[in-house]
Amino acid sequence: MCGIVGYIGKQQAGPVLLDGLKKLEYRGYDSAGIAVYDEFAKKTEIVKAKGRLSALVEKTDGGKSLKGTCGIGHTRWATHGEPSELNAHPHFSDDGKVVAVHNGIIENYAELKQKLLNKGYEFYSQTDTEIATKLICYYYEKYGNDPVTAMERFILRTRGSYAIAVMFYDFPREIYVARKDSPMIIGVSDGEAFLASDVPAILKYTRNVYYIGDREIARLTDGGVTFYNVDREVIQKELVEIKWDAEAAEKGGYEHFMMKEICEQPKVVKDTINCAVKDGKVDFSEIGVTDEQLKAFKQVYIIGCGSAYHVGMVALYVMEKLARVPTRVELASEFRYRSPLIDENTLVVVISQSGETADSLAALREAKKLGATTLAIVNVVGSSIARDADFVFYTKAGPEISVATTKAYSTQLIACYLLAIKMARVNGSIDETRENELIAELTTIPDKISELLKDEREIQQFANVVAAKSNVFFVGRGEDYAVCMEGSLKLKEISYIHSEAYAAGELKHGTISLIEEGTLVIGVLTQDELYEKTISNMVETKSRGALIMGVTVKGRENVESTADITVYVPKTDPLFTASLAVVPLQLLAYYVSAYKGYDVDKPRNLAKSVTVE
Ligand code: AGP
Numbered sequence: 001m002c003g004i005v006g007y008i009g010k011q012q013a014g015p016v017l018l019d020g021l022k023k024l025e026y027r028g029y030d031s032a033g034i035a036v037y038d039e040f041a042k043k044t045e046i047v048k049a050k051g052r053l054s055a056l057v058e059k060t061d062g063g064k065s066l067k068g069t070c071g072i073g074h075t076r077w078a079t080h081g082e083p084s085e086l087n088a089h090p091h092f093s094d095d096g097k098v099v100a101v102h103n104g105i106i107e108n109y110a111e112l113k114q115k116l117l118n119k120g121y122e123f124y125s126q127t128d129t130e131i132a133t134k135l136i137c138y139y140y141e142k143y144g145n146d147p148v149t150a151m152e153r154f155i156l157r158t159r160g161s162y163a164i165a166v167m168f169y170d171f172p173r174e175i176y177v178a179r180k181d182s183p184m185i186i187g188v189s190d191g192e193a194f195l196a197s198d199v200p201a202i203l204k205y206t207r208n209v210y211y212i213g214d215r216e217i218a219r220l221t222d223g224g225v226t227f228y229n230v231d232r233e234v235i236q237k238e239l240v241e242i243k244w245d246a247e248a249a250e251k252g253g254y255e256h257f258m259m260k261e262i263c264e265q266p267k268v269v270k271d272t273i274n275c276a277v278k279d280g281k282v283d284f285s286e287i288g289v290t291d292e293q294l295k296a297f298k299q300v301y302i303i304g305c306g307s308a309y310h311v312g313m314v315a316l317y318v319m320e321k322l323a324r325v326p327t328r329v330e331l332a333s334e335f336r337y338r339s340p341l342i343d344e345n346t347l348v349v350v351i352s353q354s355g356e357t358a359d360s361l362a363a364l365r366e367a368k369k370l371g372a373t374t375l376a377i378v379n380v381v382g383s384s385i386a387r388d389a390d391f392v393f394y395t396k397a398g399p400e401i402s403v404a405t406t407k408a409y410s411t412q413l414i415a416c417y418l419l420a421i422k423m424a425r426v427n428g429s430i431d432e433t434r435e436n437e438l439i440a441e442l443t444t445i446p447d448k449i450s451e452l453l454k455d456e457r458e459i460q461q462f463a464n465v466v467a468a469k470s471n472v473f474f475v476g477r478g479e480d481y482a483v484c485m486e487g488s489l490k491l492k493e494i495s496y497i498h499s500e501a502y503a504a505g506e507l508k509h510g511t512i513s514l515i516e517e518g519t520l521v522i523g524v525l526t527q528d529e530l531y532e533k534t535i536s537n538m539v540e541t542k543s544r545g546a547l548i549m550g551v552t553v554k555g556r557e558n559v560e561s562t563a564d565i566t567v568y569v570p571k572t573d574p575l576f577t578a579s580l581a582v583v584p585l586q587l588l589a590y591y592v593s594a595y596k597g598y599d600v601d602k603p604r605n606l607a608k609s610v611t612v613e
Helices: 013-024 055-061 108-120 128-142 147-157 246-250 255-263 267-275 291-296 307-320 358-369 382-386 406-426 433-444 446-455 457-465 481-496 504-511 528-540 555-563 580-596
Strands: 002-008 031-040 043-050 070-076 098-106 160-168 176-181 185-189 191-196 208-211 216-221 222-226 299-304 327-331 346-352 373-378 392-396 471-476 498-503 520-525 547-551 566-569
Touching: 002 013, 002 098, 002 160, 002 176, 002 216, 013 031, 013 055, 013 070, 013 191, 031 098, 043 055, 070 098, 098 128, 108 128, 108 520, 128 147, 128 160, 147 160, 147 216, 176 191, 185 222, 191 216, 216 373, 255 267, 255 580, 267 406, 267 446, 267 528, 267 547, 291 406, 299 307, 299 358, 307 327, 307 346, 307 406, 307 481, 346 358, 346 406, 346 528, 358 373, 373 382, 373 406, 406 433, 406 580, 446 481, 446 580, 457 566, 457 580, 471 481, 471 504, 471 528, 481 498, 481 520, 481 580, 498 504, 498 555, 504 528, 520 528, 528 547, 547 555, 547 580
Parallel strands: 299 327, 299 346, 346 373, 373 392, 471 498, 471 520, 520 547, 547 566
Antiparallel strands: 002 070, 002 191, 031 043, 031 070, 098 160, 160 176, 176 216, 185 191, 185 208, 216 222
C-alpha cells in the first residue's frame, strides 16, 4: 500500500515529511515524493524520485532544500502505471494550484479521465491519482474556489478506495484530506498538525490522533483540525491516545505481519474482484485480452512455484468445470526443462506474487518462445514477469511483507476464478444467468472470510496440540486436495513440522502405512459430491489411531462423528470454497509457529522472492 504523510506547524516541513515516510517504508513502495509550500517564494515545490527513499533524501538534502512549514509526502506502491518518477506522487493540476497525494484505487478512473479530457484537461502520467487531482481542481474552480466543496464533490463522484491529501495554492497554510476504505490518521500537537497512512509515521511527534471516517473531510491548520461530513457540515471527532510502541504500530497492532495480512484478506479480495468486475460482469478491458482471443485458446497451462502453484491447482478444477478447456498445472521449475507441447493455441498463465521468481520468469519466456500467449497474474506492478507477459492481471493485495503468503494467494484465487468465468462465458459453456450467479456469489466471499476471522479460538487452542506433532497429513479430493497443498506448505514453512498433502483416495496406495497412534490427519471436505468418500478415507486413518481435524461447510455436522475437532466454513459455491477453507489452515500454521516461538514472518532458510534457480 502507498504511504501518505502531511505536516503543518513551526518546523521546516521537508525533514518531517521524509522522517514520516521512512517510518512507512515497511508498507512497500517503488517511488516517493514530497511537496512543500514556500511562504516567501509563494510557490509549492515538488520533488520526486524513483526507487528507494534514500534517493529522495539525497535529492532534497534530507528535505532541507525545500523551504516552508506546510507540506505533503508519499511513498508509492504502483497500482496504475509503472514505477517511475513521472508516476510518483505528489500529482498536480496544470496550473500547479492543486497538489495531491493518494493511497487507494479509483475504480472509475477511466470515465473520470474521459470527462476531464472532454473539458480540455491533459494528462502527463498513467496514474489514477493524477485524474483524482485534476477532478478536485475541476470542482474547486467550478464551485467558487472552495476546498471543502471540491473535496465533497470528489467524494460524491468517485468509486473505489482513497486516502487523499490536497494542498490548494490559495489556502497556503492548510491541508485538506478525504478518505474511504484506505487508512488515514490525523495527529495534533501544540501548534502542529500531522497526517499519515499509519501510526508509525507520527508516533515520534504525537500520540494524540483523530481517526477520520469514511467519506469524511478534514481541514488541517497549525491551529488544529476541522472535520466535515459529506454535506459539508462540521462534525466533532474524539481525540484518541495511541498506546502502541513503534514496532507494534508498523504491524497495525498485530504481533506479526502474517496475521495482519491474513486479516487484510477480506479487503484485498474485494479490491481484486472490483478491479475486474463491472456492472456484475467480468471485465478484462484493463487487462486487454479480448473475448475472441480467449475463445481461440484450445488449452490452458497454469504455471507457478510454491503457493502460486497451489493456486493453479485450485484453478485447474474451476477452469475445467466452468470453461471446459483442457487445463494443466505445472511447477515452473519442471515446465521450463521438459519441452512442453504448447503452441499459438495455448494460453499460459504464470502466477507470481513478486513477479520476480526466477523459475516462473524463465517458464514464461520458454512459453513465449514456443508461441503461446501469456497472461501473468502478479501483485507487483512493473515486475519482470509483468513486463514480459503479453497480458497482466494485477492482483490488489498490496505489499505482502510476511514470507508466507496469505493475502496474495487469496487474491490470485480470485483472478483465476474470474478468468475461468470469462473463458466459460466466451466459450458459451455458461450462460449469462450462471455468470450472474457466480459473480453474485463471488462478491460474498470477502464477508465470508471476515466471518471466519471473527472466531479463531478453537484453532488457536488446537495449535498447541499440533505443535507437538512431528508429522501431519492433509487429505482432500478435488479443490480440497489443492487446498491441502497450501495448508501443508503453510505449516511446513513457518512451524518446521513435516507435513504432506495427499489426494484422499491415494492414502491406501501406500501412505496409510505411516498412520499410527496420534498421527494428525487434517481432512478438507467442502466438495459436496466427494464428501462421503473423503469421510471414508478419514475413518480409515482414525481406525489406525489417527487424530482427526475436519474442515468442512456449515451444515455438515455429521463430520463430528469422525473428527476430533471440526472447523466450519460458510456455505458458498463449491467452486469458491478454496477461498474459505484455506483461512483456518493459514491461522493454524500461524498459531503453531507463534506457539513454538519461531520467527513467523521470516522463517529460516526462506526468502520472500526466490530470484535465483
Ligand atoms: C509461499 O508462502 C512461499 N513464500 C513460496 O512458496 C512462494 O509462494 C513461492 O516462492 C512463489 O513466489 P511468487 O509468488 O513471488 O512467485
